[in-house]
Every structure is written in C-alpha cells, then in structure tokens.
Amino acid sequence: xxxxxxxxxxxxxxxxxxxxxxxxxxxxxxxxxxxxxxxxxxxxxxxxxxxxxxxxxxxxxxxxxxxxxxxxxxxxxxxxxxxxxxxxxxxxxxxxxxxxxxxxxxxxxxxxxxxxxxxxxxxxxxxxxxxxxxxxxxxxxxxxxxxxxxxxxxxxxxxxxxxxxxxxxxxxxxxxxxxxxxxxxxxxxxxxxxxxxxxxxxxxxxxxxxxxxxxxxxxxxxxxxxxxxxxxxxxxxxxxxxxxxxxxxxxxxxxxxxxxxxxxxxxxxxxxxxxxxxxxxxxxxxxxxxxxxxxxxxxxxxxxxxxxxxxxxxxxxxxxxxxxxxxxxxxxxxxxxxxxxxxxxxxxxxxxxxxxxxxxxxxxxxxxxxxxx
Amino acid sequence: xxxxxxxxxxxxxxxxxxxxxxxxxxxxxxxxxxxxxxxxxxxxxxxxxxxxxxxxxxxxxxxxxxxxxxxxxxxxxxxxxxxxxxxxxxxxxxxxxxxxxxxxxxxxxxxxxxxxxxxxxxxxxxxxxxxxxxxxxxxxxxxxxxxxxxxxxxxxxxxxxxxxxxxxxxxxxxxxxxxxxxxxxxxxxxxxxxxxxxxxxxxxxxxxxxxxxxxxxxxxxxxxxxxxxxxxxxxxxxxxxxxxxxxxxxxxxxxxxxxxxxxxxxxxxxxxxxxxxxxxxxxxxxxxxxxxxxxxxxxxxxxxxxxxxxxxxxxxxxxxxxxxxxxxxxxxxxxxxxxxxxxxxxxxxxxxxx
Numbered sequence: 001x002x003x004x005x006x007x008x009x010x011x012x013x014x015x016x017x018x019x020x021x022x023x024x025x026x027x028x029x030x031x032x033x034x035x036x037x038x039x040x041x042x043x044x045x046x047x048x049x050x051x052x053x054x055x056x057x058x059x060x061x062x063x064x065x066x067x068x069x070x071x072x073x074x075x076x077x078x079x080x081x082x083x084x085x086x087x088x089x090x091x092x093x094x095x096x097x098x099x100x101x102x103x104x105x106x107x108x109x110x111x112x113x114x115x116x117x118x119x120x121x122x123x124x125x126x127x128x129x130x131x132x133x134x135x136x137x138x139x140x141x142x143x144x145x146x147x148x149x150x151x152x153x154x155x156x157x158x159x160x161x162x163x164x165x166x167x168x169x170x171x172x173x174x175x176x177x178x179x180x181x182x183x184x185x186x187x188x189x190x191x192x193x194x195x196x197x198x199x200x201x202x203x204x205x206x207x208x209x210x211x212x213x214x215x216x217x218x219x220x221x222x223x224x225x226x227x228x229x230x231x232x233x234x235x236x237x238x239x240x241x242x243x244x245x246x247x248x249x250x251x252x253x254x255x256x257x258x259x260x261x262x263x264x265x266x267x268x269x270x271x272x273x274x275x276x277x278x279x280x281x282x283x284x285x286x287x288x289x290x291x292x293x294x295x296x297x298x299x300x301x302x303x304x305x306x307x308x309x310x311x312x313x314x315x316x317x318x319x320x321x322x323x324x325x326x327x328x329x330x331x332x333x334x335x336x337x338x339x340x341x342x343x344x345x346x347x348x349x350x351x352x353x354x355x356x357x358x359x360x361x362x363x364x365x366x367x368x369x370x371x372x373x
Numbered sequence: 374x375x376x377x378x379x380x381x382x383x384x385x386x387x388x389x390x391x392x393x394x395x396x397x398x399x400x401x402x403x404x405x406x407x408x409x410x411x412x413x414x415x416x417x418x419x420x421x422x423x424x425x426x427x428x429x430x431x432x433x434x435x436x437x438x439x440x441x442x443x444x445x446x447x448x449x450x451x452x453x454x455x456x457x458x459x460x461x462x463x464x465x466x467x468x469x470x471x472x473x474x475x476x477x478x479x480x481x482x483x484x485x486x487x488x489x490x491x492x493x494x495x496x497x498x499x500x501x502x503x504x505x506x507x508x509x510x511x512x513x514x515x516x517x518x519x520x521x522x523x524x525x526x527x528x529x530x531x532x533x534x535x536x537x538x539x540x541x542x543x544x545x546x547x548x549x550x551x552x553x554x555x556x557x558x559x560x561x562x563x564x565x566x567x568x569x570x571x572x573x574x575x576x577x578x579x580x581x582x583x584x585x586x587x588x589x590x591x592x593x594x595x596x597x598x599x600x601x602x603x604x605x606x607x608x609x610x611x612x613x614x615x616x617x618x619x620x621x622x623x624x625x626x627x628x629x630x631x632x633x634x635x636x637x638x639x640x641x642x643x644x645x646x647x648x649x650x651x652x653x654x655x656x657x658x659x660x661x662x663x664x665x666x667x668x669x670x671x672x673x674x675x676x677x678x679x680x681x682x683x684x685x686x687x688x689x690x691x692x693x694x695x696x697x698x699x700x701x702x703x704x705x706x707x708x709x710x711x712x713x714x715x716x717x718x719x720x721x722x723x724x725x726x727x
C-alpha cells in the first residue's frame with residue numbers, strides 16, 4: 001500500500017494517510033490506512049497485528065484454570081465477563097451445577113463491569129468529539145466500581161475473580177453496602193451525562209445521521225452488542241441465551257432502529273440504566289450458600305466440542321473449545337465482538353469527513369487487545 | 374491625582390533633557406517595547422495558569438498545585454522546560470518557512486496589543502484607524518499557521534493548516550461586520566474616541582438589541598478566530614494529533630501556544646473596548662480615580678476570557694462542514710440584517726443614552 005512507486009489504487013486527487021498505530025483516536029495500537037480526498041474519507045483499511053500475543057495458541061498450552069487468567073487481557077474493560085464465559089464453558093462441559101449464590105454474584109459483578117465499561121466509553125467518546133470534560137465525569141463514577149472490585153478480589157481491572165466451579169473467594173462483607181451506595185450515587189449522576197453531552201446541540205449534529213448502518217448490514221457484518229442493537233438487530237445474548245442469574249431478572253433490551261452513531265450512543269446510555277436495574281433486583285437477594293463447588297485439581301474436559309457465548313459490554317463474546325479429553329484444549333477459539341465490529345468501520349466511514357470517522361469509530365467502542373488477540 | 378501619567382511624564386522629560394531628541398525617542402520606544410513584551414509574557418503565562426485552573430474546576434480536579442503556592446509558578450516552570458528543550462524538526466521540512474512561521478504568529482499577536490486602551494493614559498499607539506488596524510493585524514496571524522502547516526511536510530499538519538485557512542477567512546467576516554455594526558453608533562474608528570463615546574453608556578447598552586446580537590456573533594466568531602474549542606479544528610487533538618504545530622518542539626511550539634492565549638486575550642479585550650466601555654467604570658463610580666481604569670479593563674476582559682474557557686471545557690467540536698455552514702448560512706446573513714437594523718436605529722435616534 002505505502003510503496004513509493006506509482007500506485008494505481010489512488011485517483012489523482014486522493015492521498016494516503018496513516019492513522020495510528022500511535023494516534024489519539026484509535027485508543028490503542030490500531031492502524032488505519034486512510035485514503036482521503038480533501039477531508040472526505042474514500043477508504044478505511046484497518047491494519048492489525050501490533051499487539052498480537054497469540055493468546056489462543058497459549059491457551060492450547062495451559063490448563064483450564066490458567067486460561068481464565070488470559071481472557072481478561074483481551075477485552076480488559078469486560079474482564080470479569082470474559083472470565084465468566086470460560087468458566088461457564090468448562091462448567092457446562094463438566095456438567096457442574098454451580099450454587100445460586102455464585103450465579104447471582106457473577107451477574108452482579110458482570111453488570112457492574114458493564115457499567116464501568118460503558119462509563120469509560122462515554123468519557124472517551126466525549127474526548128473524541130472534542131468535549132474534554134466528559135472523561136473526568138465518567139472516571140468519578142467508574143472509580144467507585146473499581147474500588148468495589150478492589151475490595152472484593154484485590155484487582156481493579158483484570159479481576160480473575162471467577163474460577164471453573166465458582167468464585168475464588170466469597171464477597172467482602174462491605175460489598176452489598178457499597179454497591180447500594182454506588183447505585184444511589186450513580187442514579188443521580190447519570191442524568192448529568194445527558195445534560196453535559198447528550199442534549200448538546202453540537203454533539204447531536206455530530207452524531208445524528210452519521211455512520212449509518214442498516215439492520216441487514218449489521219447482520220451480514222456480524223455486528224453484535226450495542227452496535228447491532230443500534231441498528232435494530234435484537235442480539236442481546238442475555239435475552240436470547242440467558243446465563244448465570246440473568247433468567248431471574250427482568251430488563252429491557254435497548255433497541256434503536258436509526259442505525260446512526262447517535263442510536264449506538266443512546267443504546268449504551270440506556271444499557272447503563274438497565275444494568276442498574278438488574279443490580280438493584282439482585283443485590284438484596286443474594287442467596288446463602290457456598291461460593292464454589294470443588295472441582296478436580298486437574299480439570300480434564302470430556303472429548304468433544306463446547307461453545308459458550310456471553311454478552312460483554314461490546315457484544316457477543318464466544319468461547320469455542322475442542323477437547324480431546326486431556327488437561328489442555330486441543331484448539332480454543334475466541335469469538336470477540338470487537339473484531340466483527342471493526343470490520344464494518346469502512347462501511348460506515350466512507351463518504352464522511354475525518355471528524356465523522358473519529359466519531360463513528362468511538363461509537364463502535366473498540367478495545368484493541370480484544371480484536372488483536 | 375494621576376500616578377501613572379506623572380511617572381511616564383517624568384521619564385519622558387528626563388530622557389529628553391538628557392540626550393538629543395532622536396536618541397531620546399529611540400530609547401523611549403525601546404522602553405515601551407520592553408514594557409509591552411513583559412506585559413505580553415506575563416499575560417500569556419497567567420492565562421495558561423488560569424486556563425488550567427478553570428479546566429480543573431470544570432473537571433472536578435485540583436489542577437496544578439505543586440510549584441509554588443497553589444501552583445502559581447507552574448507555567449513559569451513549564452516555560453523554563455520549553456526553553457531548555459531541543460528544537461527538533463523534520464528532515465524534508467522547508468527550513469526557512471518552518472523557522473519563520475512561529476514568529477509570524479507571535480509578532481502579530483504582540484503588535485495588536487499596542488493599540489489597546491488599557492486605561493486613559495496606558496495606550497502606546499492611538500491611531501485613528503484603531504479597529505481597522507486590529508482586524509488587519511489579527512488576520513496576518515493565519516499566515517503563520519498556514520506556513521507552519523505547509524512547511525512541516527506532514528499531512529496532519531497540512532490538513533490542520535487547510536482547515537485554519539478556511540476557518541479564519543470565513544470568521545473574519547463576522548468579526549469585522551459585528552464590530553462594524555457597533556461602530557455605527559460611534560462614528561469613529563479611533564479606540565480612545567470610541568471609549569469617550571461610551572461615557573454616555575456602554576455601547577452594548579446604547580445599541581441595545583442589535584448590539585447584543587453583534588456581541589453574541591462577535592464572541593462566536595472570535596472564539597473561532599482564536600482556534601479554540603468548539604472551533605479547535607485546526608488542532609483537533611483526537612483527529613489530527615496536534616494539527617499545524619505537530620512538528621514543532623521547544624520554544625517554537627511555545628510561541629504558538631502563547632500566541633493562542635494572547636489572541637484569546639486580544640479578542641476579549643476588543644470586546645471589552647467596543648462593547649463594555651474599556652476602562653470606564655460602570656455608572657462612573659470610580660470617575661475620581663482614573664488609575665483604577667486598568668483594573669476595570671482587566672476585570673472585564675477576564676470575565677470574557679472566562680466565558681471563552683467555559684466554551685472550551687463544555688462543548689464538543691464542530692465538524693468542518695458544520696463550521697462553514699454556521700458562518701455562511703447563519704452568522705453572515707444575520708450579521709448583515711443586524712447592520713441594517715442598527716443603521717435604522719442610529720438614523721431614528723433610538724439609541725439609549727444616559
């Protein structure tokens with residue numbers, strides 16, 4: 001692409017520009033090869049591989065307990081949900097029924113993770129469209145969640161709280177009190193997000209009608225999570241295949257039909273409200289009981305293929321294990337939501353301006369280590 | 374009594390007694406230039422600190438608080454760091470233009486400072502086309518930005534420079550026309566006379582409805598002229614990295630940085646002079662103490678500077694086509710209608726005079 005010889009891929013008015021791997025808008029080491037005419041985007045080609053750690057290959061070497069620890073290095077903002085996916089896959093393969101207490105705690109922490117992730121996305125989204133204050137508002141609230149996590153399992157981001165068969169430790173005695181404090185706090189602060197950014201006329205002008213993705217395209221590109229739901233594609237795994245305690249709670253799937261950047265934005269804001277409601281329904285009813293069931297020290301899955309999907313903050317995250325009956329998987333494949341969401345970037349950005357590309361990319365909520373495993 | 378006037382008068386007399394007239398004039402000019410340079414530097418450093426404190430206040434943080442009492446020496450420390458940094462550049466840059474660009478930006482900002490009436494006596498250069506001079510000088514600054522973007526040999530810098538050219542040329546129209554609207558009341562372009570006219574009421578009161586419109590248009594266009602958020606497309610951190618000054622480091626970068634703050638101060642000072650009576654106190658409450666004029670001037674200017682900082686830390690950035698739509702489809706027609714409205718008001722003597 002970037003050869004010095006005459007390149008026939010370009011028309012005479014077009015020029016090539018590298019966005020990334022070090023660029024403020026790519027939030028990580030994503031490199032975009034842009035073909036631009038003036039300010040108008042003609043072509044976007046993502047170039048991956050800058051943070052490839054061959055996690056899937058490492059998984060073939062590791063035991064199932066160790067695999068859990070690798071997963072939160074992928075989508076680090078939904079680390080707990082990733083851990084949960086591997087644990088659920090292993091538990092289903094072994095046909096272990098975990099105690100209700102474990103299910104409820106997993107769901108609460110999963111939803112708190114989702115709020116924290118959407119929080120960070122909101123702050124960074126504001127920065128991408130030029131409103132710098134959002135970042136600090138988001139971090140004020142996100143810190144409270146991270147503090148709860150730190151007290152629960154010692155880690156703030158890469159949690160490793162789940163193990164096949166349950167949880168690593170029981171919840172901290174303060175957990176319920178602090179989660180309730182957070183919910184009361186966040187319910188008063190979430191409307192501030194709307195007054196600061198959502199209702200701003202410049203922001204709405206930047207977002208509405210930009211980066212449009214139709215429902216058909218969303219399905220054919222394999223979009224999931226808020227990106228798919230912003231286009232009216234009902235794809236919430238928590239609704240279609242409930243796991244852990246999600247079948248015990250009632251919540252609405254956030255759906256918009258416009259398919260533009262603003263729809264994706266609104267879906268995430270509504271998801272934060274829904275997550276609050278899920279946590280509220282569960283926090284008072286954590287059943288008593290064990291926090292794990294004992295498994296063998298060396299877990300050997302039966303021969304066969306196993307798939308488990310969960311809904312991370314970014315969309316459908318899948319774990320596909322092929323086992324030959326040994327203590328390591330024969331092959332392990334992660335289906336990461338960010339990868340398919342990135343694939344549609346060219347589709348939604350072409351024809352827009354450079355500013356539109358940055359804004360649409362922000363609404364895809366990409367986490368690069370998740371795409372580039 | 375008038376302290377500042379007597380001091381300057383004493384220095385003037387002393388110089389002219391001591392040496393021949395030409396030499397005395399030259400020395401006097403040099404002294405004035407040095408005083409203005411000092412004012413310029415202190416204003417820049419103070420505004421950077423103020424911006425960081427205001428930003429911190431908006432963003433639930435403390436801001437700089439380590440160097441000196443509540444961080445008051447932070448920007449001085451930063452400036453020292455920038456002075457001591459190596460000046461790097463790109464290999465294929467157009468060296469002459471690349472090195473020239475920062476001076477264009479900083480010198481024009483400094484030149485504009487000379488005509489501002491800080492108080493009745495504190496004005497270096499009271500020409501009869503003051504407003505005209507200010508508008509003309511402020512549009513030279515964009516040449517520096519264009520040169521910087523072009524000569525850096527960097528595509529991001531070039532996009533920033535292209536945006537800057539488009540933006541400044543468009544919004545200069547609004548700045549000029551909104552000032553022109555208010556000038557209709559005064560009938561003069563000389564800044565000191567414009568201030569004298571305002572003894573009967575600040576122009577924003579005298580011109581009431583069209584003047585308020587003109588002020589709003591002026592503040593929007595002025596913010597765009599200084600390339601600050603929500604019109605910071607020239608730098609647009611999340612889109613272009615650092616825009617036109619991507620390839621600059623050390624003191625050359627600092628010139629761009631300082632010039633941005635000085636330009637912000639200039640835009641606010643012009644608004645103070647034209648709309649809010651410059652150094653005149655409200656209702657003449659400190660008429661007997663003319664030396665307080667400087668404080669009134671700076672106070673009013675700082676309020677407007679705060680307003681511009683408020684914009685920056687609240688609003689998202691516009692897109693380039695929206696920026697042009699705002700100017701050519703909304704502000705410019707509104708401005709032209711506003712001029713007609715003001716002309717009618719002045720013609721029918723409907724201005725409010727105290």
